[in-house]
Amino acid sequence: xxxxxxxCFDLDSxxxxxxxxxxxxxxxxxxxxxxxxxxxxxxxxxxERANFLARINELNQAKEELSAREKEMLEVNxxxxxxxxxxxxxxxxxxxxxxxxxxxxxxxxxxxxTHHQKLEKLNNLNEEIKTQxxxxxxxxxxxxxxxxxxxxxxxxxxxxxxxxxxxxxxxKINEAKANLxxxxxxxxxxxxxYKSINMDIDVLRKEIQGYTEELEKLEQNTxxxxxEIDCKTSQIGKLKEEEDKIIGKLNxxxxxxxxxxxxxxxxxxxxxxxxxEKNSIELKxxxxxxKKSDLKDHxxxxxxxxxxxxxxxxxxxxxxxxxxxxxxxxxxxxxxxxINHRLHELKxxxxxxxxxxxxxxxxxxxxxxEQYEELTKKRQIVLRDRATLETTIExxxxxxxxxxxKAFESINKDLGNIFKTLLPGAFAKLEWVNRNSxxxxxxxKVAFGDVxxxxxxxxxGGQRSLVALSLILSLLLYxxxxxxxxxxxxxxxxxxxxxxxxxxxx
Numbered sequence: 001x002x003x004x005x006x007x008c009f010d011l012d013s014x015x016x017x018x019x020x021x022x023x024x025x026x027x028x029x030x031x032x033x034x035x036x037x038x039x040x041x042x043x044x045x046x047x048e049r050a051n052f053l054a055r056i057n058e059l060n061q062a063k064e065e066l067s068a069r070e071k072e073m074l075e076v077n078x079x080x081x082x083x084x085x086x087x088x089x090x091x092x093x094x095x096x097x098x099x100x101x102x103x104x105x106x107x108x109x110x111x112x113x114t115h116h117q118k119l120e121k122l123n124n125l126n127e128e129i130k131t132q133x134x135x136x137x138x139x140x141x142x143x144x145x146x147x148x149x150x151x152x153x154x155x156x157x158x159x160x161x162x163x164x165x166x167x168x169x170x171x172k173i174n175e176a177k178a179n180l181x182x183x184x185x186x187x188x189x190x191x192x193x194y195k196s197i198n199m200d201i202d203v204l205r206k207e208i209q210g211y212t213e214e215l216e217k218l219e220q221n222t223x224x225x226x227x228e229i230d231c232k233t234s235q236i237g238k239l240k241e242e243e244d245k246i247i248g249k250l251n252x253x254x255x256x257x258x259x260x261x262x263x264x265x266x267x268x269x270x271x272x273x274x275x276x277e278k279n280s281i282e283l284k285x286x287x288x289x290x291k292k293s294d295l296k297d298h299x300x301x302x303x304x305x306x307x308x309x310x311x312x313x314x315x316x317x318x319x320x321x322x323x324x325x326x327x328x329x330x331x332x333x334x335x336x337x338x339i340n341h342r343l344h345e346l347k348x349x350x351x352x353x354x355x356x357x358x359x360x361x362x363x364x365x366x367x368x369x370e371q372y373e374e375l376t377k378k379r380q381i382v383l384r385d386r387a388t389l390e391t392t393i394e395x396x397x398x399x400x401x402x403x404x405x406k407a408f409e410s411i412n413k414d415l416g417n418i419f420k421t422l423l424p425g426a427f428a429k430l431e432w433v434n435r436n437s438x439x440x441x442x443x444x445k446v447a448f449g450d451v452x453x454x455x456x457x458x459x460x461g462g463q464r465s466l467v468a469l470s471l472i473l474s475l476l477l478y479x480x481x482x483x484x485x486x487x488x489x490x491x492x493x494x495x496x497x498x499x500x501x502x503x504x505x506x
Contacts, residue, residue: 022384059267062260069253069260076253080246092232092239099225307366404438407478414474422466422500425449465492469501 006027008014014027018035027035412430419428427447434440444467446453456464469489476484489501 022387024384059271062264062267066260066264069257073253073257076246076250080250092236096229096232099229103222103225304366304370308363311366401438408432408442410478411471411474414477415470418473418504419446419466419470421504422470422497423463424500426463428467428470462493462497465489466497473504 006014006017006023006025008017008027008029011029011033014029014033014035017023018025018027018037024037026037408430416427416429419426425448429445430442431445432438432440433443444456446456446459446463446467453459456467459467486505493501
């Protein structure tokens with residue numbers, strides 16, 4: 001249907017539909033030929049304006065292609081989202097920065113720990129041991145020198161008879177002995193320090209060994225972290241390349257979509273132009289139809305006037321014989337005096353008959369015949385509209401029945417589930433009063449266990465309230481509303497039923 005006109009594929013179908021008694025509607029073929037039940041037929045060669053339906057079809061095809069391109073665009077976007085290149089890149093970069101910071105913090109913590117301080121102390125002690133060993137060696141050499149001097153002095157004392165020299169040598173010997181004792185004391189002290197330092201060195205070596213092992217572990221962890229960083233960096237590079245490829249494909253798709261959008265814009269402009277041409281053509285068609293209707297009205301009035309004139313003046317039909325021989329208008333064979341005399345008699349007779357005969361009866365008969373024909377046409381239109389309305393009513397009745405049955409089944413299912421929740425161990429349902437006549441209504445059926453109640457009067461007030469509330473909630477489930485106001489719905493219920501209602505609503 002297109003502007004109260006039916007569009008057909010070929011001439012035969014357009015002709016059969018246009019002149020069918022149940023349709024009687026103007027039809028137009030795809031090629032532009034037009035059939036009118038009133039008797040007008042238009043068609044033949046058409047200009048480019050007759051192809052606007054084909055152009056509209058092209059526009060629809062372009063729109064379908066656009067929708068297909070948009071689907072491809074959505075697929076590309078979904079692929080891009082699935083890969084999550086940017087998210088992975090950011091996450092790997094953060095992991096890289098985090099591992100690098102952890103490595104730097106580990107180095108700083110290692111320098112600030114007691115292990116590092118003890119390592120420095122160990123190095124200082126090693127240097128001090130070296131200096132003590134050097135001092136001990138110099139003291140031992142000096143002690144040996146003193147011992148040799150003491151032996152020499154004792155030998156000299158034995159050989160020297162001089163008392164003074166003996167005293168001097170004795171003093172020197174005493175000084176040498178005192179110096180020797182001091183050196184021995186300092187040497188023993190150095191030996192004790194040396195032993196304690198060696199013990200400290202052993203302890204520090206053990207600690208250094210533990211620290212070395214721990215440092216090796218840290219170096220291994222650092223190495224693994226560096227390897228992981230390198231792996232992540234390579235992954236980031238691969239993902240970056242893949243992201244560049246996807247972005248390139250996406251840009252290509254965007255260019256294709258832009259091109260299609262430009263084509264669609266041109267098609268839309270063409271469609272707007274065709275729509276304007278179509279509107280102008282339809283306006284011209286309406287103008288021509290209006291002119292045609294006016295001409296038909298004028299023609300009808302002229303025909304009516306002609307019929308009246310023909311009935312009132314029968315000589316008009318015979319006027320074509322005027323002046324011809326061997327006809328009633330062959331005046332050469334007529335006697336004018338007799339004709340005038342007969343005319344005078346006929347006029348007198350007409351005057352006498354006019355007093356007895358109604359001359360307007362013929363005109364009234366023509367009007368009544370016209371009214372009869374018009375009423376007959378209106379009756380046909382009414383009968384056709386009546387048949388259409390009856391068909392529409394039957395279709396609506398079928399649709400109404402289907403919708404009613406669908407709503408009944410959905411509400412009945414929700415009613416049973418809700419009532420079972422509000423009152424555990426019970427069940428409720430709806431049944432048709434008359435299956436053949438759905439408009440007779442429905443009735444409730446309630447069961448407790450396997451026992452079905454005959455009517456709602458066998459239920460308590462709270463149970464009837466639960467049945468009503470279940471029906472209301474099932475109706476609201478079928479067609480939800482934006483806002484519900486439940487005012488004292490639990491007035492006739494006990495606490496357990498109220499809790500069940502709250503659970504149901506929640």
